[in-house]
Amino acid sequence: MLEFINRMLGRETGSSKTVAKERLRLVLVHDRASISPAMLNKLKEDLIKVISNYMEIDESALEVNLCQDEREVALVANIPVMKMKRDYVNKGQ
């Protein structure tokens, strides 16, 4: 659609290879998004490790999922925060 509008306005949308590359980039995100549960678990553990440096989180309620729609794939994480770590806030200033 955007391409169509651009064409109506006489805008050049660039060479076809740019289109090819962009389309490939998107489709491969989808293709590669079928990651294994083991990898998702590893990702969760790593996330907990990093975030725990800054705040206390409720690990049991942590949710990490890959969500897809037509245009993009997003990593959606729902991480309940129990407490901020005060000394880290101070160190950061």
Add this chain to the structure above:
Amino acid sequence: MGEVIVVTSGKGGVGKTTTSANIGTGLAALGHKVVLVDTDIGLRNLDVVMGLENRIVYDLVDVTSGNCRLKQALIKDKRFENLFLLPAAQTKDKTAVNPDQMKLLAAELKEEFDFAIIDCPAGIEQGFRNAIAGADRAIVVCTPEVSAVRDADRIIGLLEAAELMNPKLIINRLRPAMVKRGDMMDIADILDILAIELIGVVPEDESIVISTNRGEPAVMDMVSQAGEAYRRITRRIKGEEVPLMNLDAPKGIFDRLKKLVGIR
């Protein structure tokens, strides 16, 4: 102890068989003892590309199912006495062989040969699993098209899942003139997407059609660009550092005239 190299791509028609024939012949031309194995059971083609279709008696399935000995099924090449072909069966299907049998065959071939080049069928089903079963390393063939690159990406994932790490990429049928005007993905674009190591680039070349018509691999053609590209790939497979060919589009008459009169 030899090495088993599988040539694969996912998508059909990108040049796996041509690549296998040329790599195998190229390695044989350098003096190595080489066997080409066609695993595309039911759709065999490596025999015609090599010009050996009239000599087939036994095939891969005969060997794996014990109908004949390996030596009986190997067809000696016309040009090199150190080059052999193990043809695929034409009247069976991919389930006639299983990955365990292929592993055994690969082990036997490694005893006898310096290199075994496995021509993999298109697809990701049993034919693919058979072809990669006994392989030590993999070469992925891909053309500069979205469909081929996408399938190559999938294949790379499957190879790594099967613990065939660090597959190498051949970009086949590149058209420098189209790249130049921005209508074809270039080498950097494809490497950026697939993130694997390049082992060669073969330009689109009419000489491939001609050499396939004749059943003579282009790697023996000292004039053609594709032949040179395959010779370089062959040396890289052996571990040599060989620079990429200069694939600039041949200059048209106008470019040459412009250069002559000094307007660039």
